[in-house]
Amino acid sequence: NAGVMQNPRHLVRRRGQEARLRCSPMKGHSHVYWYRQLPEEGLKFMVYLQKENIIDESGMPKERFSAEFPKEGPSILRIQQVVRGDSAAYFCASSPRGQNTYEQYFGPGTRLTVT
């Protein structure tokens, strides 16, 4: 039973480029969450998605960041026109259907470096 999968594991982008981070939830999980971890900080919630719906994006920066979880395929976190401050580890988590949305299982993360 595969866990949460994220790719790429490492991503290097120059300032101004776009970054696309992908997340495949665990089998049977229909809730996806994205978190960002800045150096020497804890994880910060960014967005919560269900299939084809954004449930809560209160942690997303207002500009340049977007997320989707289409009917088919992985969830995508997209960062346009990246800046050095976007360098961080981005973690995806998933949870099962129903009431237990607090039981989140994390992927290995994508480490984004902006040069």
Add this chain to the structure above:
Amino acid sequence: AQSVTQLGSHVSVSEGALVLLRCNYSSSVPPYLFWYVQYPNQGLQLLLKYTSAATLVKGINGFEAEFKKSETSFHLTKPSAHMSDAAEYFCAVSAGGSNYKLTFGKGTLLTVNP
């Protein structure tokens, strides 16, 4: 809104010694509480969780934590440290209608000395 404070960004113990990692939380409603462990360049693994059942929660790898409402604490302990316990540990809280939104502490790096 809820918050988490982890006392001590770095804890060092000897192999075989007691491990105690401190976590205090703030929440205006009954919380769910979690401890996660992160090994270098890996994702977070759930160690244990408190979801309003028993106040003493047992997790994986011999860890346990006790929920103390009066002290707003959820400290993580292990009687005897092993070298493989060296990692970063994060305490997290979620609560209320947004119980999917985990709020993490800044983490405690545990070093185990031979």
